[in-house]
Amino acid sequence: MVNGLIDWRFPTTPQSSLLNRTIHYVRGRCLGGSSARNYMVYNRGVYPYYRKSPHYTPANTHLRATNTSVGTVNESPSFARSGGPLQVSYPNFAQPWASFYPSAFEEIGIPSLSQGVNAGVLDGYASITLTQDPIDKFRSSSDASFLQKALASTDLVVYTHTMSKRILFDANKTAIGVSVEVNGVQFQINATREVILSAGAFLSPQMLMASGVGQREILDHHNIPVVADRPGVGQNMWVALAYESNVETPSVLQNDPTRISQENEEFLTHKSGLLTSNGGSDIVGFLKLSNQSVTNLSSETVNDFQANFPQDWPEIQVLSYAIGPNDGINQYAGSAIGLLATFSRGNVTINSADMSDAPIINPAYLTDKRDQELGVAAFRFARRLAATESLQRAIIGDEVVPGPGVATDAEILRSLQQSITPFYHASCTCKMGKRNDSMAVVDSEARAIGVSGLRVVDVSAFALLPPGQPQATVYMLAEKIADMILGHA
Template sequence: MMLSIGAAAVLALALPVRSGPTESTVLSSFPAPASASYDYVVVGGGTAGLTIAARLAASGSSVAVVEAGGFYETDSSTISTVPGYAFSNPVLAPVEFFPPFPLLDWELVSQAQTGAANRKVHYAAGKTLGGGSAINTMAYHRATKRTHLRWADVAGHLSYTWDNMLPFFLKSAKLTPPDWLKRATPNATFTYDPTVFCTGLPICGPLQVSYAKWVDPTNTWFSVALEAIGMAQNLLGFNSGSLSGGAYTTETISPDAIRSSSESSYLAWALQNTQLKVYNRTLASKILFTSGKATGVSVSTGGAGYALTVAKEVILSAGTFHSPQLLMVSGIGPQAKLQSLDIPVISNLPGVGQNLQDPIFFSVQSGVKTPSLASELADPARQSTIQQQYDSSDAGPLSSAGGYIAFEKLPAASRQAFSPRTASLLAGLPADVPEIEYLAGSFAGTGNGVTTVGDLSAAVLNPFSRGSVTISSASITDAPVIDMGWLTDPADAEVAVAAFKRLRQAWAAPAISSVKVGPEIRPGLAVQSDADILVWIRENAIQIWHASATNAMGTNATAGAVVDWRAKVFGVSGLRVVDASILPFALPGHPQATIYALAEKIAQSILTGS
């Protein structure tokens, strides 16, 4: 599902902001920029950072959050708050030259990708309270049971098995059941498993999870096409430890159809119920150490530098790219690299910034004669009605961020061209881990009967390619050096070509022939051979914004692990990392739900000493 940067984003800028927490309403929680001491300082107010900060503050501990950004509700108007704009958000533009949004995005650009036509790509990363949860496309689902068993094996601790992690999934979020009246669309009914969600207050967590109140008609036809080639509807949904077949997704949307982020949920709750302090628009430049123990963080607000010291721990939650960067400029990382930049080595950890795993995706597009989210939002005659639906009943196209996704292990016919090495690598994955995710999306139509440009995408979920994050100087103000490593392992190339062919099989399904209009639009039927398909993928694949594992969890620092099962950094004390960078490997599908649960788990570990 490719992004459409256009009319919807322009419209979003003009609409009123729907309320969320702002500094003006909780001034006492925003201390003056001056040196201070706390029990805990959390660096990074993103998905994990605000979750763990809220839980620690609720225990009565003194806690400060350091966040370089501000509040997305005021910094980006409705681009981030209204679900219907999630896929047209210009902040996510995955191209080297992109519209700047410095109040919301770190504006990172990768190195030229040698496996992807030497392209440089803008990699959006939330520079705002809420972090990635403030700019993502809101899909919420969990990994598979055997993924968690593999995690437990790598981490060396059974607390990461499915059964042991499920309580933290339950603790983090509250599910609002589907509103069937507002979802009333043919072929859009489904079943799900309510037993794996918290549904009753007050024990539920503050994060809001729900199903879209409006169903994209084009997506209902994609569900038919995917089922026709073997992906039957998953009757339990994607939150019970199984990722197989197709389902309508749960999304981080509140009952009143507003994005639910870590800022609008955990932070909003903490600002009203705890003494949590927030240093927003404040940059952390270095972790401070005394005799190998983290004792605080050097920060600056508006150019004025000062220190926040800790009585207990520093918790680093700056994300997949900035957490390894901050570790390295603070003296934790590959010794040779640190010494080359005259950075005193606190802990020689060769794995810092290594092991970057970044799933990619690409799409095949054809014209259809069905309305869609994109065509509705692009129609000037519909905009007032759409806005009224949203304002008066929290419904209509603006209330929905997505819809239907599907997962599979590639069928036998798709595997025939795999090399023995690729077949062996795939066989090494857990039996219930899917290899491909299929995502449905759309663009506004092009005329001549094409109401919608249907966009069916495939994501390669388990990349064998590895990238890295490193630094070019000892200064945190110099952007991290990012190499995603896309398609540098030939196994990924073979899997991508097979997935591309599955997209074409779905488009060719007789079950959807009645809504198709004209020939394939993108890449077009001139692209036929495996070689041509691979060239096209290298030139067009983009990230799905799920980069992870740059401070991987494990048991052996010499072998590349950076943190242990409790998220404690090897070789020092008083320092943990809690964000997607500590995942030991790329999770299948969308990691947001797992990051919330992980933060809940580590918060409990800290508070109980376990």
Template sequence: MFQYLTALSFAALVAGQQVSPPPAEDAIYDYVVIGGGPGGLTVAARLAETASVAVVEAGGFYEVDNGNSSVVPLYSLTGMPFLDTSEQFPPSPLVDWGLLSEVIPTANNRRIHYAQGKTFGGCTAINTMAYHRGTAGSYDRWASMVGDDSYTFTNLQKYFTQSCHLTAPDLEKRNATNTTINYDPEMCDNSEGGPLQVSWNNWVDPTLTWLGKAVEQLGLTVSPEGFSSGTLAGHFAWIPSTIEPAKAIRCSAESSYLQEALPAGDLTAYPNTLAKKVLFDSSSSNRAMGVTVSTNGIEYTLSAAKEVIMSAGVFHSPQLLMVSGIGPKDMLAAHDIPVISDLPGVGQNLWDPISLGIMYTVNTQSGASITANPANWPISLEQYGDAGGPYSSAAGFIAYEKLSEELRSTLSDEALQELDAFPSDWPDLEFVAGSFPGAEGTNTGSITATLIKPFSRGNITIVSNSMNEQPSINLGWFSNPHDEEVAVAAFKRLRQAWDTDAANTVKVGEEAVPGSAVQSDEEILEFLRGSVNQLWHASGTCAMGKSTDENAVVDANAKVFGVEGLRVVDISAFPFALPAHPQASVYMLGEKIAHDIKNGR
């Protein structure tokens, strides 16, 4: 029933907004934006207020292609099998690129499936919708690295706030007295009505309340202002999500920025259209003139009278730059690609925070276990009809801390030096609580830790001069052995969390994963090499920086060095992976660069 209603509702919406594919023929616009994710759609929507804009997206519309799996919040945790990170993942080519990494020698020679949204909305159509901001010190470091004070935390606030509309938590529907929520009611500019809906889940998973209490008993305190205040370390929070609260459905870059811009601005959306190559005018300082694209095998050119804006994501933006002639000259020459701009940093500087976890069977219910039982469907569906109940909820508990002195004492001096090189307010670890159904009606609880100061770096290269072949992805996990030291310490911290009074109240039996046989540092590390995974926060492959930095790809206004009329506006332009779930900051970057463009910068 849900699937049928969703498809009907979206079909009506598409018809009302006239999102019919434009002709597959040459056309000219003021701006051509490549990629329909949060960076691309934000900048496109803002520019379309005063100019003509084309948005090129390789996928379609997730409401049709992925249905309830993307629309219903709970299914972001349970309804997308293609988020499997193993090499044997079940493909979903309508909404996921199906990218596989190269073998990772330092992670038990695994190849990792790295899901990436191939749809309008990009990864905001398949993520878990967590919304918060990084630390003040991390943005201040960004400002220092690019030589532009407009990137300080204080100066970025206007771009954060103008992107979103905040709805206060509905405490009656949440019905969870042990989930204290503190926040700044002005974290979004509701007076202007930013298009992105930010709200708190209308239901709280019972298992998460216990696991959250376990993390709290490590010595963390509830965040006094919420996790968009610039302070994270030493605190936990029940964070908001990008959920439209009246209907309890996902709010993505497509359902917010794109759907608002289509009737109001001069914007044309090109679905199921692959960008093949950026075209340059060699007689005019290598100015980007447009993009060769392909729709259903038909190639044509979308010309840009003003600029081309690349927002194809952390893996495809550097790939498209390279096949278009921008990147390390030796790499380009190896694939017979004429060099437009020799930029050795393209595809380098890949930051990818990694996560590790411990699981137990628990005696509490979760949203996933409740809805897995057909006997609960009538009440769960009734609750969701009122925008509540387990279907309306997608996790919501996270915490951050610095390693304790006890665990720091287990690290080498070199590892400690690398940890301490980060800004003082940057946490070492992020904790996330989760739950999912186990065998025979049981429920499993999970607490994961993410290394948000990754020392290892990966890179993206190309295997040909064609966008039809996926790039070569070297994730680089554990290539710096100091990450191994921190990971072992993080694992020990998770065991401490599972040994708190709160965890002991709900856990059943012995440790399910990895099990009590894993004890020594060597055994822990061997387990981690075979089990760590990504948090899908890869960043930095077209890094922003100063012209004197040989690894920088774009300047502080996101302009690509060595050419004119070309910018990169997505997570690949971050100079590093922020200590935060990044979607709020990608929207912020889109707002900021759109403002820069409108003001001639």
């Protein structure tokens, strides 16, 4: 059971391409949002991703430092600026399973990323970086970093346990405040300049629709007065998908209750040991399968990847994953495979005009046949990786999940449909675009189109989902829009 005090407990609609499975979509219900609950993995996207965005201009690195990254010997100083509140570092504990991955990647021709995963190139393997304080080893969420700094240095006031109900507009369609509710009591918070909406890929479009900004037919159906007819609100949902291939390994490290108890004490006392990592992944590899000759991808799908994504945009990522199924006896590990260049597009809409009612979330997983092909090809790549001499040194017997009996493309696809999960990177549901684009929700300065005095600044405002983990790009967007608001852009 997921703790409803820290998670929104959002279910998806039954997914037809996942055998009608309903997925629990984890979303942080706490200060820091999902940055307080995610896997902490941090990487910047590839340069072509940012250049593919509307009105691309470089981030204002001369004005502010985003984080206090721990650099590598070969890392360019321009990608490792210090002085910001967000802490980014390498895992403090080296997972034994991950140590076999660099040589395994090399065996099948995947090169090392000499400047790591934060230099704008994702075509190879490297150690992951985490949003983790390298000194105290605790998570560096947006709350622990940016919010706490703002609370200490400004007059910012935070209303916790407070539900925003709707954005208030005057007769000129200018946002003038927000109606909120605490313990059943509603009151109004007034805005002197602007309202900034930052509720994520599901709640931001829900808030817009509950406030009268969205597709007219949906608003009329729920008796919501139309402030701006914007059919793109809640549409264009991009998602990344994940699944595992598991094998048995000699270690029983993470299935040993006594050892885990000792590791808890080690972390609390000395800030060292197993719990100073994210628990499973140390190494990540990015690659473009459409460039590989040993895949099942059809020529039509390869052409579509090449036409729709830049040449160095990775289509999959493979993470070393030290946590497999737990039977209480053996230790299982494997690869966590992510699909990063997908064509399926989902949507989010509303159940009612009340923000207390969960939105209707339809990610449309694997509805596009090209995504199904990519999933099968990525799975076959993971098996090829597991068959390398490097990984075979750490593997006992045959594959455990899904097992060697799953062999044909159809069998692999069905296994994916039974087990695939989101990476929890839903985005683009209030997409950025030109004002003459009827499906755009915000412009290049994150200003809501069709109204005044309102911006949407979160992952929903992305026009495209960056490859890998999006949180670095979320922080970049927030800082860039903050500079625009302050007149520094």
